[in-house]
Amino acid sequence: MNCYFSIIIPVYNRPNEIDELLASFTSQDYASPFEIIIIEDGSTLTCESVVKQYEDSLFLRYFYKENSGPGASRNFGMQRAKGDYFIILDSDVILPPQYLSEVDKALQFNYTDAFGGPDASHDSFSNLQKAINYSMTSVLTTGGIRGKKTAVGKFQPRSFNMGISKKAFQKTKGFADYRAGEDIDLTFRLWQNQFKTQLITNAFVYHKRRSTLKQFLKQTYAFGTARPLLNKRYPSSAKITYWFPSLFIIGLFFSIMLAFVNWPIFITLYSLYFVFIFIHSLIVNKNSIVALYSILTSVTQFLGYGSGFFYSYLIKK
Template sequence: MSQSSLTFSIVIPTYNRPERLKTCLDSLRDLNYPQDRFEVIIVDDGSKNPLDTIVNSYSDRLNLTLIRQANAGPAAARNRGAEAAKAEYLAFTDDDCTLAPNWLSALENGFSEAPNALVGGKTINSLLDNPYSTASQLLIDYIYDYYNNDSHQATFFASNNFALSRDLFQKVGQFDVTFPLAAGEDREFCDRWLFSGYSLHYVPNAIIYHSHHLSLAKFWRQHFNYGCGAYYFHQLRSQRNQTSLKVEPINFYWKLLTYPLTTKHQASSKIFLCTLLFLSQVANAYGFFASKVN
């Protein structure tokens, strides 16, 4: 297959989740998009067991490349996949995501409107019976509603569902692998992208379904890590922009904590989800200030 015929290189970091990866690959196989116009690059970030058998079982339907590296985190894995990519655009997702059949077509339509933009899609929680996964996705939904209200002037996309020019990705500088935890590097990349003079374009019909299994302990750890990442992000941002720390108004946090009340969940579930969002902010603040004093 010639390099010029490829529109998308889909980059997927994976680590010790072979069953999730298989589900993700099933959805890639079912995309409503010409199979000779995209490639899939899987970066095994040091999984315990080799993934060759799983990946090879899809080689008759997908143009697949499997890269194995020592464990270095998802940011490094995404960068490694991008370096091996051949297509015009990079599309990033994760191994615990399944893609709607029109995912690539929707991203392509986004680029037809804004060729040099960072194009991001919508993520939907597929674990409806898991309140911790639901609350975590509600937080992202709220942030998207708040920061991406104007689809042509968005400011943040999560790295499990965005795409951009391969050349511009290298020009802006890839994901920052110096973050102490796997949290916040996508936020930093979006900010650096904007600082470099490019735009973010929100395409809500580019849908993925996220299956991130969380318990109470994992939920706390996730948002503690987000707080640690937020501290490091603000350190980098202040150096780049020479600006002081920006704190959102109280109204932002009030609307965040009451955001579940605007959803279609049952009344008892809404109260519990509000409580979890409050807990997420406590964990986030704890992680932020723990990083600050270290």
């Protein structure tokens, strides 16, 4: 089968997510052929039976391999892909019907050897998942770096929704063997090899992310620990803004302590910030429960990333 796009999806013990993702592929309005490569990364709860349910409606290729992490699994899939351009997705996303058409249209208008797309919250997501999505994408929390045109700094594609040409993959050898930050590392190597990247704003996905605060904390902690290592490998990429989550948490701790000795000015400033988050999330999500959760998820995000960053900086420097 000749195809332009090869969709690369690693999965680990998440057959229900693959079911939802493949169902969204059946609704794509993209007319040209494409293949979907599912890489089962050593799962004990496999999605093979789910994949078989879609074999009549989608061109699917399923591989089972020993567990090696998502980066190596993506490389495994790209090495076996038949297409000329690889689209990499996480298993916990759902595609809107126009996704592939928007990618194709953007690449025809302005071809680049790699791209990234933003994520959004689906109506079916839980209130907590919507709040987590807000915290990860809001200009008030991350500066909008995950897919907004008004983002601070140059956009760095993320592996939950990104593309890379076969040529660029062969030149860079794909993802390095890291458990976190492997997508940012790949972006830096793409730039070093003179490959251009772009943000395709309309190529968004509905990203479920983590469903509990504990899982979200663990995920953001991993993100935080990866950043000092990336700064060490690519010194020119280091920015003072990466310290903000750590400073935020340290400042919050001392503000609470100072409030107990009748010096409330700093905790008042933090409270005003949380009010801004509530109002902004309420405007974005039109749900007061999600807005309240957004305060909690934002603090969880800062705590996870900030503590991970600080620990990694002290231990790994």
